[in-house]
Amino acid sequence: MRERVLIGTGLALFLALFTYPVWWAAASGTRAAAPQLQLPQHASACVAPASFMRASHMQLLSSWRNDAVRRGVHKFRSPDGRVYDVSLSGTCLGQCHSKAEFCDRCHAYSGVSTPSCWQCHNDPQLAARSIQ
Amino acid sequence: MIEKALTGSKRYWYWVSLLLVCVATGAVMYMRQLSYGLGVTGMSREVSWGLYIGQFTFFVGVAASAVMVVIPYYLHNAKQFARVAIIGELLAVSSIIMCMLFILVDLGQPERVLNVLLFPAPHSVMFWDMVSLSGYLLLNAVIAYNTLNAEQRGLPSPSWLKPVVYLSIPWAISIHTVTAFLYSGLAARPLWMTAVMAPRFLASAFAAGPALLILLIVILQKSAGYDPGEEVIGKLATIVTYAASVSTFLVLVEIFTGLYSGMPHDREALTYQYGTLHGLWGMTAWMWFSSLLMIGALFVLYIPSLRKSRVALITACGAVFVSLWMEKGLALIVGGFQPSPVGVLTAYRPTCTEWAIALGIWSLGALMLTMFLKVTVTIRAAVQ
Amino acid sequence: MKLTRKEFLLTAAATLAGIAGTKTLSTVKAAADDSTGASTPRWAMAIDFQKCRWDQGCNQCVQSCNEAHNIPDVPQKSHEVKWIWKEQYKSVFPQQSQWIDPALTSHPLMLLCNHCGTPPCTRVCPTGATWKRDDGIVMMDWHRCIGCRYCMAACPYDSRSFDFADPRPDIVNINPAFPTRTKGVVEKCNFCEERLGKGQRPACVEGCREHALIFGDLNDPASQIRSVLRSRYAMQRNQELGTGPAVFYLL
Incomplete structure (x- = not known):
């Protein structure tokens, strides 16, 4: 019986310490600084709503990839009717986003490892710099 | 059951440690390749398959050869095979795992290997090879485990196991047939595109596999006191003799057809293997060494008094195994790419990294087999 | 605007179908030499021996292709990556007559993927990473390729290369508009499907100053390639294998 109390207290103490960062942050009301993302200067809307893109950009890119490579479909019509070229380097990076200051920064912030996209797909900014 | 592999003599542990060191070496070198x-391998644009695929092919044969002990024991009720049938099945399990590893290390993008299942392509022989290999692995694992489990409890094998064993027989033939179809279905490679490929694979498998079994039995007799009896060794030697003869016959048939017909690409491919092509001694030394081993082994096997001598038989079995290992485990695969479709001859030599990775896989196979056999021997000793 | 993933993908799929239809039509119209038929094209290329100036050191087709597709310049020859390359006449057509005018046969020929009618490479691919499109282009999906190299063993034209290492360090100038490849995948000529989609001709055809390369639609009887195949003797590599190559060599 005494062991049970001891074990119970020990476990509770462990859980309390283990979850310390979570409840301390919640209690004190401090929040981690949001990532400093560079947003597009010229474009006002993404190919899909930002909330959707934040959660599901990988599915969108994957469906773009299958469209362009496997189905030969190179145009994308967004939910609000605008038409884009299906191209990660050309449309996403070429027209709106900086890989380093948007993609990489958020991936680093959320602790998501660099996706394998960049093993093949080029960053036009980097390419432009290497030519100069 | 597996706990029985965790106790053993000093010699057993020395052997296991040696294998573990080799596996670790292979793993480290594989990291380098990854x-x-x-x-990091000796493969090239022209010779795009090498040692890994060769070894895969060879060990599919070793795995399939389990039927050479399963058929006599289960179909013909030949009691002499009672104590080797399980060795054949366990050898099949270890070999198939080695085959799968050899395929895995050959892939350029191993992390995508599941694409074979996610996007199944029934028009590809490789898809069917995957189906037949994994099925065969499952069959043999189920058979071996249930046989041993029943023995451990002093019970007869469960009755449902019989049909599973029967299924494993045609399945064994299928794994090597489908593996042969990987090659014989390619019009681009005249050395491979021959209907005789599947029968030849089966014949060489039924020679190399039982030869290895004889060697394993001898080792088990010496090291573990597990004696399946002299009679079964004699029977296996007969199987090796017939299979090695058929295999050699089929090779000679191939050579005749290729050379006599004078079809340029066939002739060139064979000349590269056995002679000089464009003044180059491609694989001649390797092939002739393999051929001489086979000729020597057949000589021993054909003479009954020699075949009955233990030393001569061991030497002959070793020679059959090494000869076919050299031929099917490397030369046949590399030779298929010589000359290339635009007539280029490209030398292929496995690099140290490649050998080390292969060594790692062989050692892992040997380690699995060692542990499986340790369990078997311990269970059977306790039952007696 | 609230949008669930499912809703989004459904809308996207619905709009795609429409776009795909119009897009195919416009591609056919723009890229074919001539736009009489609305049927699916069958792309093909003819290489004119008489106009090719490889004997004078011209290498423009190869260069245009290399630059357009980020082909690495791999120092180790056995690990080379080539989409277009050259080879001597006698090794390309070893069974053909040796008595043809040496002026035509003494200089190297341009080789590339034959975009076969019945490609042996796509048949063996275990993942569908390479397949034949309706317009005859044998495509590669570098996202899906597992690098088993079965297609290389199956190709009777030596048209496929493998990335034995990361190709990026060996690319002189990266063309950001086209992806590079990663290590461990197989690659080959794609008949410039990315350019055809925009209504342009293949990079090698554009690059050839001698107009020795004729590209067009075999399904269109009025196309230039059909007319040249009607009037000139054309050879195909290893036709006896039943692959139906879409690359023709004009004597």
Whole structure:
């Protein structure tokens, strides 16, 4: 019986310490600084709503990839009717986003490892710099 | 059951440690290949398959050869095979795992290997090879485990196991047939595109596999006191003799057809293997060494008094195994790419990294087999 | 605007179908030499021996292709990556007559993927990473390729290369508009499907100053390639294998 109390207290103490960062942050009301993302200067809307893109950009890119490579479909019509070229380097990076200051920064912030996209797909900014 | 592999003599542990060191070496070298790419191997744009695929092919044969002990024991009720049938099945399990590893290390993008299942392509022989290999692995694992489990409890094998064993027989033939179809279905490679490929694979498998079984039995007799009896060794030697003869016959048939017909590409491919092509001694030394081993082994096997001598039989079995290992485990695969479709001859020599990775896989196979056999021997000793 | 993933993908799929239809039509119209038929094209290329100036050191087709597709310049020859390359006449057509005018046969020929009618490479691919499109282009999906190299063993034209290492360090100038490849995948000529989609001709055809390369639609009887195949003797590599190559060599 005494062991049970001891074990119970020990476990509770462990859980309390283990979850310390979570409840301390919640209690004190401090929040981690949001990532400093560079947003597009010229474009006002993404190919899909930002909330959707934040959660599901990988599915969108994957469906773009299958469209362009496997189905030969190179145009994308967004939910609000605008038409884009299906191209990660050309449309996403070429027209709106900086890989380093948007993609990489958020991936680093959320602790998501660099996706394998960049093993093949080029960053036009980097390419432009290497030519100069 | 597996706990029986965790106790053993000092010699057993020395052997296991040696194998573990080799496995670790292979793993380290594989890390190197994984980070740099297949450029660390001796393969090239022209010779795009090498040692790994050769070894895969060879060990599919070793796995299939389990039927050479399963058929006499289960179909013909030949009691002499009672104590080797399980060795054949366990050898099949270890070999198939080695085959799968050899395929895995040959892939340029191993992390995508599941694409074979996610996007199944029934028009590809490789898809069917995957189906037949994994099925065969499952069959043999189920058979061996249930046989041993029943023995451990002093019970007869469960009755449902019989049909599973029967299924494993045609399945064994299928794994090597489908593996042969990987090659014989390619119009681009005249050395491979021959209907005789599947029968030849089966014949060489039924020679190399039982030869290895004889060697394993001798080792088990010496090291573990497990004696399946002299009679079964004699029977296996007969199987090796017939299979090695058929295999050699089929090779000679191939050579005749290729050379006599004078079809340029066939002739060139064979000349590269056995002679000089464009003044180059391609694989001649390797092939002739393999052929001489086979000729020597057949000589021993054909003479009954020699075949009955233990030393001569061991030597002959070793020679059959090594000869076919050299031929099917490397030369046949590399030779298929010689000359290339635009007539280029490209030398292929496995690099140290490649040998080390192969050594790692062989050692892992040997380690699995060692542990499986340790369990078997311990269970059977306790039952007696 | 609230949008669930499912809703989004459904809308996207619905709009795609429409776009795909119009897009195919416009591609056919723009890229074919001539736009009489609305049927699916069958792309093909003819290489004119008489106009090719490889004997004078011209290498423009190869260069245009290399630059357009980020082909690495791999120092180790056995690990080379080539989409277009050259080879001597006698090794390309070993069974053909040796008595043809040496002026035509003494200089190297341009080789590339034959975009076969019945490609042996796509048949063996275990993942569908390479397949034949309706317009005859044998495509590669570098996202899906597992690098087993079965297609290389199956190709009777030596058209496929493998990335034995990361190709990026060996690319002189990266063309950001086209992806590079990663280590461990197989690659080959794609008949410039990315350019055809925009209504342009293949990079090698554009690059050839001698107009020795004729590209067009075999399904269109009025196309230039059909007319040249009607009037000139054309050879195909290893036709006896039943692959139906879409690359023709004009004597």
